Amino acid sequence: MEKMTSPYKWGMVIDLDRCTGCGACVVACQAENNVGICDKKEISEGRNMHWLRIERFWLGEYPEVRVRFLPVLCQHCHDAPCEPVCPVYASYHNPDGLNGQVYNRCVGTRYCGNNCPYAVRVFNFYPHDWPPPLDNQLSPDITVRSRGVMEKCSFCVQRIRRAKEEAKGEGRMVRDGEVQPACAQTCPAEALVFGNLADPQSRVARLSRSPRRFSLLEHLGTHPSVYYLKGGGREHA
């Protein structure tokens, strides 16, 4: 049984100084990954399907009100609490450093959703369907999940796969910036940067060495692959 290794270690840096809270990343994620569209009833019941959420915190009293935005997505932890608890190996760790979710293996015990400290895992409580012609918007590279299955951000693994296949066909490694998850691609402020953390010259690796760097819930020791850069803007004044 040899240990599987890979030259890639996908990671993301989110610069909170740049994030404007516009929410374009959330919409892009939904569009790219066939995420179910939820109506008001579902969301008010606490069953939204957002793989990526913008957490919004208000500070201060009127008129000195400030707001902080925190985009939270699957942190792809190296010591993910969600992985060992799945009884059927639907959640596992990929040699590329991704936390994988296998939809057709999931039996729906929801243990992983409970154990995720970031609460980024969503469960298909409702069946979601796209009556024609809405099904034209579905991406063919990724499945449409049935009800009873857990899902979460995958760093747009279908894009990573495609980039790796193309690179392999050309006999090279995936270039820095060649693969972009939908959220990173869409962000108008370039707050989300994605790349190969194992390559010290990649943009994401250089940004992750910033002194502003922190991770969410570091005390839990989950070693996330997503690094946040502290905002230095007016909301801290």
Add this chain to the structure above:
Amino acid sequence: MPESHASYSSHKSHETHGTAETKTVGQLNDELLSSLRAPTRRWYLLAFFLGAVVAWGLFAFSWQVTHGMYVTGKNRPVMWGFYITGFVFWVGISHSGTMVSSILRLSRANWRRPILRAAEAMTVFSITVAGLFPLIHLGRNWTFFYMIPYPNQRGLWPNFRSALLWDVTAITAYIIGSSLFLYLGMLPDLAVARDLSVGWRRKLYAVLAMGWRGTAREWVVYHQASTLMAALIIPVAVSVHSIVAWDFAVTVVPGWHSTIFPPYFVIGAILSGVAAVITLMIIIRRAFRLEAYLTPLHFDNMGKLLLVISLLWSYAYFVEVQTTWYAHEPIEWEVFSFMAGRYTPQLLIMLVGNSLLPITAMCFKGLRRSIWVMLVVSLMVNVAMFIERFLIIVPSLSHKNMPFVWGSYSPSWVEISVNLAALAGFALLYTLFAKLFPIMALTDVRELEVREAHIPLGRTRLPSIAGKE
């Protein structure tokens, strides 16, 4: 069944000696086997009512399977609710037979004899009911077989690192173990039932009794096997509930990640189980008119047991809250203060039912010997234990690490129906069992009669039991 006595009435009925109220063995057999008579209309009514509740629960469950998990009250972040509460509760009740029956057998307490069968049967049926909940709460119930370890073409075995697989293994072991324990206990009684019955019942008991004749050698081996089984089943029971506790304790959820959980859950299970045995004893005593066999002495002793376990539970709970309060680690403390704020009435009911009431009431002999008091106290304990499971599971999930996704939970009609159906299903299984099999350990109870004698000591005659226990 009295009709079958006719052919043997040519001899003088064997009389027992020593007891003040001499009962013939025939009378003892009759009374203790009275539940095996043909079912009355009341029995049919009860079975029908319980069956109707079970059918309603099945309907609710099928509603969930066909529509989706949204019919329950679960959401993000509270992804486990009433089903897992029910699961842990029923696993807790399943500790009744093991702890009461095994421990009393091993300690050779004589007052165990009328209680054994009821307790052991309760274990089997409650763990069966509990084992259904992990299947009910799945999002895709129809793929449950992914969790069963068998060679397959998928190239994947289930994940034994997951606490849920430990659950599967432990519950399987416990169901088989406790069923065998119940069967072993029933073996000599099945032989008696075989001899006293006719028709299809006779065939059934004859097959189950495996040709038991009661030779001296069979008794010797049987007693050794009973002791061995009692000793073996206790570690299984402790491990089962520890594993269920680890479902919570091995996570990083604040309020769940606590090393006290396994012993705390085992203590809670024993408390729940002892109370359930008391409730069931009261029901059986009334239903089958066994007042002569389940005397206030038995309730006195069970009450003492309840007192001790309730003190232990209170100690464990106090320790858990006290360490959380003192360290005041923000995330953990948030869980507790949320629970105390949002679920205040439930918390109070739990503390009264689990601690205050048993500890105060069970200190008094008069109260322990009163059937009504014992019924109220034991029912309150189990209501409080159900609430306790709920208060462990839901508040921790509601207020996890990220405040933006804090939520809350209320059970829906589906979950309530399924839990009620679980209770009705347990009662139905028990009712069917009591109709088919001896509900009291017949030969165990009669064993004392044989060895009883009145010995003149000093100025008076005292009853004594000859031979070692």
Add this chain to the structure above:
Amino acid sequence: MEILGIFSDMESAGRGVERLVRAGFTEAQITSLTSVAYPDGVLVRTEQRSWFRWLALAGGIVGAGAGFCLAAGTAWLYPVQTGDKPIIALYPTGIISFELAMLFAIIGAIVGMFLEMRLPPLGKRLYDPAISEGCIGISVSIHTGGGVMACRPGEGPGECIGSIASISAGEQQSLAEGIMREAGALRVIAE
């Protein structure tokens, strides 16, 4: 060959056994059939040792091995990385091995018990339903041939079935029957 006498109470049954022993039948040949257990020596004496517990132990060992193969073996054959946990993890393997060890030990105990009791019986064995009503059955197994038979460990040839077995089976049977009826047996059943 077996002969079964039904007695109505403990005293007459005890008398019957005493007289049978004095007539030459050994303790090993005589056993009691009762619906409740009587302490050893009240009616008959039996061997108190048993071997079925070894089967329980064997079951436990096999179960521990089975659990190890299940938890560690399947993980080694089909390794999937989850969290930072090793592929073959200590605690889960230990837990599964323990559970299966206990399960197999319990099954071994029950199977061993039935094997030692030699149940379910393959041949016909004498029984009377009156035993369930409180009557006591005394069963004498008759051996012929005068050879050393049915000895308990530690007994010399002289203490085993000896001289009584030199009498023919029919004579032994009528002897036993006579003794038991004299002691107060309600009826005697022979094969």
